[in-house]
Amino acid sequence: MGGKIFAHRGASQLAPENTMPAFELAYQLKADAIETDVQLTKDRIPVLFHDIRLNRTTNQKGYIKDFTYEQLTKLDAGSWFSKKYIGTSIVSLEDFLKWVEDKPLMINLELKNHKIAYKHLEEIVLEMIEYFQMEERIILSSFNPTSIQRLAKMTHIQTAFLTSKRRTDLVEYAQSLGATALHIHYRLLRGNIVEQSRNRNMPLRVYTVNKRRQLLRCFQKKCDGIITDVPHKAQRIRNLFRI
Numbered sequence: 001m002g003g004k005i006f007a008h009r010g011a012s013q014l015a016p017e018n019t020m021p022a023f024e025l026a027y028q029l030k031a032d033a034i035e036t037d038v039q040l041t042k043d044r045i046p047v048l049f050h051d052i053r054l055n056r057t058t059n060q061k062g063y064i065k066d067f068t069y070e071q072l073t074k075l076d077a078g079s080w081f082s083k084k085y086i087g088t089s090i091v092s093l094e095d096f097l098k099w100v101e102d103k104p105l106m107i108n109l110e111l112k113n114h115k116i117a118y119k120h121l122e123e124i125v126l127e128m129i130e131y132f133q134m135e136e137r138i139i140l141s142s143f144n145p146t147s148i149q150r151l152a153k154m155t156h157i158q159t160a161f162l163t164s165k166r167r168t169d170l171v172e173y174a175q176s177l178g179a180t181a182l183h184i185h186y187r188l189l190r191g192n193i194v195e196q197s198r199n200r201n202m203p204l205r206v207y208t209v210n211k212r213r214q215l216l217r218c219f220q221k222k223c224d225g226i227i228t229d230v231p232h233k234a235q236r237i238r239n240l241f242r243i
Ligand code: G3P
Pocket: 008, 035, 037, 050, 110, 141, 162, 183, 207, 208, 227
């Protein structure tokens, strides 16, 4: 089997991102893993949400950090996508892990702390993972190098440095932060980055890969994972590589 297929924010081309319908679909479409984004509410509850503001994907305006979990549960996070999803709510990390528990899915929790430095986000997320005893199934990732350094000191859970910025010593840099994996934007898939990451024993995953040509290239290059909005399409392309 080739690289693992991570459903980006769930099957986010088919259902509203980071909601239970998108996660359910990713599972039904047989994605190997789900990628999702974690932020904190005003009362420090970890929730799955991409933007720092509510505006684009809910019926409310403002920052997620300024609302309590209770307030957020009342919002509609589905109707922006389609009328079919009216009433779909924001999901807490706890409810998501409860749902994942009995399913054979890997999970990539992206700590969304590069725009807002949520205090203690790492501790809060690690505590919850420990509670569910899911350490082996989880990959933590962040665009924030300081957060990667903090995680490296706190846990043995696989931790990926996320980046879209070019630098020649990227693999070495990620390792120097304490990352054990690297998640790169598709445009950084060039030169000998695959070999470099392999030599350093760091799984290399690529985001956000939706186009057929790009998916083919990632599988050909034997990337360890691709993060995609279209896990069903990625499955079909990966099957072309099966003997
Ligand atoms: O984890 C990969 C990818 O999700 C990072 O970018 O903006 O989609 O969270 P973004």
